[in-house]
Amino acid sequence: MKPAEKEWTPKILAFLCNWCSYAGADLAGISRMQYPPNIRVVRVPCSGRVNPYFIIKALQRGWDGVLVSGCHPGDCHYISGNLVARRRFAVLKDLLEYLGIESGRLNFSWVSAAEGEKFATVVKEVVEKVKALGPAERLVKR
Amino acid sequence: MKSTTLRMANMNSQDTVSKGRKVGSVLVVGGGIGGIQTALDLAESGFKVYVVDNSSAIGGVMAQLDKTFPTNDCSMCILSPKLVQCGRHLNVEVLTCSEVTKISGRAGNFNVSVKQQPRYVDIAKCTGCGLCAKFCPVDAIDSFNKGLRDRTAIHISYPQAVPLAYMIDREKCVGCGLCKNVCLADAISYLEQEKEVTLNVGAIILAPGIREFDAKLKSEYGYGRYPNVVTSIEFERILSASGPFMGRVQRPSDGEIPKKIAFLQCIGSRDVTCGNGYCSSVCCMYATKEAVIAREHMSQIEPTIFYMDLRAHGKDFDKYIERARNKYGVRFARCRVSEVKEISKTQSLKIRYETEDGTQHEENFDLVVLSVGFAPSETVEKLAKNLGVELNKYGFCKTRTFYPIETSKPGVFVCGMFSSPKDIPQTVTQASAAAASVGKLLFSVRGTLIKKKKFPRELDVKGQPPRIGVFVCHCGINIGGVVDVPSVVAYAQTLPNVVYACENLYTCSSDTQEIIKNEIKEHNLNRVIVASCSPRTHEPLFQETIREAGLNSYLFEMANIRDQCSWVHMFEHEAATEKAKDLVRMAVAKAAKLNPLDRILLDVIPRGLIIGGGLSGMIAALALAEQGFETYLIEKEKALGGFLRNIHNTLEGEDPQRFLKELIRKVKDNHLIHTFQGVNIEEISGYVGNFRTTIAHASEKSELDHGIIIVATGGEEYRPKEYQYSMDPRIITQSELEDRLSTTTISTRLNSVVIIQCVGSRDNSHPYCSRVCCGEAIKNALKIKEKSPTTEVFILYRDMRTYGFAETYYEKARELGIIFIRYNENKKPEVIKKSENGRESLSVSVYEPIIGEQISIDADLVVLSAAIVPPDGNKILAKMLKVPLNEDGFFLEAHAKLRPVDFTTEGIFVCGMAHAPKSIEESISQAYAAASRAATILTKTKIEAEGIVALIDEKMCTGCGTCIILCPYGAITKNDVGVATVTAVLCKGCGLCAASCPERAIITPHFTDEQITSQTRALLGRITA
Secondary structure (H helix, E strand, C coil): CCCCCCCCCCCEEEEEECCCHHHHHHHHHHCCCCCCCCEEEEEECCHHHCCHHHHHHHHHCCCCEEEEEECCCCCCCCCCHHHHHHHHHHHHHHHHHHCCCCHHHEEEEECCCCCHHHHHHHHHHHHHHHHHHCCCCCCCCC | CHHHHHHHHHHHHCCCCCCCCCCCEEEEECCCHHHHHHHHHHHHCCCEEEEECCCCCECCHHHHCCEECCCCEEHHHHHHHHHHHHHHCCCEEEECCEEEEEEEEECCEEEEEEEECCCCECCCCCCCCCHHHHHCCCEEECCCCCCCCEEECEECCCCCCECCCCEECCCCCCCCCHHHHHCCCCCECCCCCCEEEEEEECEEEECCCCEECCHHHCHHHCECCECCEEEHHHHHHHHCCCCCCCCCCCCCCCCCCCCEEEEEEEECCCEHHHCECCCCCCHHHHHHHHHHHHHHHCCCCEEEEEECCCCCCCCCHHHHHHHHHHCCCCEEEECCEEEEEEECCCCEEEEEEECCCCCEEEEEECEEEEEECEECCHHHHHHHHHHCCCECCCCCECCECCECCECCCCCEEECHHHCCCCCHHHHHHHHHHHHHHHHHHHHHHCCCCCCCCCCCCCCCCCCCCCCEEEEEECCCCCCCCCCCHHHHHHHHHCCCCEEEEEEECCCCCHHHHHHHHHHHHHHCCCEEEEEECCHHHHHHHHHHHHHHCCCCCCCEEEEECHHHHHCCCCCCHHHHHHHHHHHHHHHHHHHHCCCCCCCCEEECCCEEEEECCEHHHHHHHHHHHCCCCEEEEEECCCCCEHHHHHCCCCCCCCCHHHHHHHHHHHHHHCCCEEEEECCEEEEEEEECCEEEEEEEECCEEEEEEECEEEECCCCEECCCCCCCCCCCCCEEEHHHHHHHHHHCCCCCCCCEEEEEEEECCCCCCCCCCCCCHHHHHHHHHHHHHHHCCCCEEEEEECCCCCCCCHHHHHHHHHHCCCEEEECECCECCEEEEEEECCEEEEEEEEEECCCCEEEEEEECEEEEEECEECCCHHHHHHHHHCCCECCCCCECCCECCCECCECCCCCEEECHHHCCCCCHHHHHHHHHHHHHHHHHHHCCCEEECCCCCCEECCCCCCCCCHHHHHCCCCCEEECCCCCEEECCCCCCCCCHHHHHCCCCCEECCCCCHHHHHHHHHCCCCCCCC
């Protein structure tokens, strides 16, 4: 008999903008809001800094889902970077779906520096969603 | 009275020292958060500062706190960087164990005698290693931990203490010599003597803080007799991770976890029987915070807060109370407890109280926390006497509404709790304000006594293979209590390029900075990683540390294993440890790819721009101009004055209109202030040091260049939609009443006036407290009584929030027969109009909780205390400035506690009601504070800008122009040969261009494609969650 394997949990990569979402994630911590430990954060100056290439690369490397989070429309520290990011990911999502990647693996959200609770909720939702989809293997390079 | 106050203000700003020169140094008495902030502001704007504190380390009361409301920030976490900054600032000299004994001279040039008690340990030699304390055989009471545990005779007051040097408690020391024998630094000297130091300073700032009320004086509550009755400060230590019980909430008597905890409010506050007729202003909030934190620590705890009025009058405080009530199940009970008795068998406590409806109750609790108030200490009284500074009847420093920072002695200023009870942000605000007041007095000698920081030459690390050092922080038990720190360290040691890894109790403490510097040298480190808290708060500190060790500050990376790991996975030790390892691995991967960057030096335009010509705006303009800076003052309306034009008297009986007239005259007369009235702002561009604002008046446009911006757009009175306002001339707002009171004599035929509080405040549309209305209502009620003693005045309220000394007027109002009736938010009063004999009568129906019946009060006048709301224009301005508003529409400061006038965007500041509703006094303090923060920039000819600026590889660029269209700052243009080029000062380093370049020809330094993808690759060999 094989030893009981640990329940599979997804690994999720998050790109958080320095000014809003990263601060929101800090606030979730300061407020001790608990969320699943499946997420690893990369801090970027702006959600607009996230090149679609980073996301494709992440999926190739075996991440099961990606979250990109920036400031709310109008709050962007760099005026419009978040809006450019959103346009960019709308296109990327279509492309990934065409490649057979479920749309739930790529998530985009607005989380402000005052929204610790929202950040925790977003993480919970993304983890649940990706968990339901199972491991992402389609793009993984072996 | 008026003329003398004005003269005094003038005296402070002009040359008072006719004989003898002015001196460019300042004495700060007290090293709490107020003293620290004022010292840092002064030192950053060109003054030499001496901080004198009577204890062995700076930090004051804030260092003893566990968390701070309303954000639940860890007090030590936010204080520690300031302690370190103060301790290591080149132009701040800290004198501990010291006391001011005498001053002579006058504003501009004082001689100060300071008596320094021996510490018996040489601060310069002591490394804070703690070996001495390990060997010390003597037990003494640990006063920092409120006697809840013992310490040794040789000790430090807390682990992050600055200066981090031990001290011998001479009374307890038995002179065994053990410590001297083990001290490797040879720092101990038993023969040290008391010293007398004389300082020559231009100004003095008093920030001595206060002491808590001695709870033994209220013997009915059993403090000192019953072990399970503790004070709030003791409970704060009990909650603290570095406290006597390591953050485990337990009873002092038996170490059991208490299930039911009672907080008794107003112990030594609002209590004339003990001589403290004032409200201590912070206890309602700190008790709620302690209740919430206790619940967080141990979910089985059931906290109850027994209070009289819930005073949550600060920014976002009411939301905190609601969260405590609804999410944490904190029970709030309105009543005053008459007695606490110990149940001898269990040492639990029986509490007797009477609820509003007059019924008596008894209830048992496992632990009782007395929310003690604050009063000035006797040593402060002595100090005031030595200095010749007047005190008020409660022993606080006497100040006046329009001069909240000035003492009765020219050249001596005050901030913090010593002038009135207040919370941390208000103390910090006043501390900055005091620095601006000093700036006004001493601006001519600015920069004469300071030293400039010299960093060692940067080591050239280009081409060297990465040698990474990893410092993993326990953060007390904040991280170490969840994450297995030693295993993270061991893991880090196995990662590529890591040549050194270690753990620290507090990586942010000043001794750890020395450790980091030493390890850099010892191991030839060329990249440094700190795995601790958030880079948003602590990156600058560590960057400066590695810079001091000769490394470029960009060769640094942080792994956020606290805010985004241990704090959010508190109950998943294993998963949190794995995550911490992952985060360290990602940081190591990035660090290996880091390159040094140069910061650009930017010129500073030494001019200020102030948006809003109300009280705050004008005070800020004057505060800048009187420090010698040219200032633009922009007002959208035709007249200056803002909301202050509606205020005709103050609780203290001063004349705001007269003050306003004088203020406007001073603004107009000052040749450095250029006012623009009736103008709109069209555009704001630029960055710290170099802003350009386009304003339009009529059809004309002008462009103004300036180095900083102060936002002072004020607040407005809410136009009520409730209580039939505007349907009847007898239903008016508070400011309409005030206007009537000032212009007409109130008719003695008015039989009855009913004032309704919280109209548009603390409801669904405006879920915040407008802070000023309770005081305003009492002020006008007293005015009515003064003019027409027979008129009955009723005030219908939810909580009377007459914080601080305003409480004494609440007391007076009750004595004069003004009737206060509390109403419940679910049972709001109703204004009823009835036609009788052709005359419409007005009455107010309200549920009276004491008699428990609905009653009807005939009213000749119904006055609505309408909320303070933010002006609509805030939204547009916030977008233009790219700064945030809070949910209520007020400007959101960089940090609720310690950066109350700053924005996260450098060079932009906020003051007055633009920030939140506040009183005249508080607006004036904040305006000065904004000017002080601005002066830290305007006094410099050059400031360092970010080193993160986009770089374009011209060889790869095809000139497609995508980046040019996308750049939000217009920082990219096409050059002669048709390829893109970046204007460095305009670039903010957002990286939008780099992410969009089809040729990948653009690099965002510090966030390069290579660095980011190396972080995501680092997860390949992932460990299961």
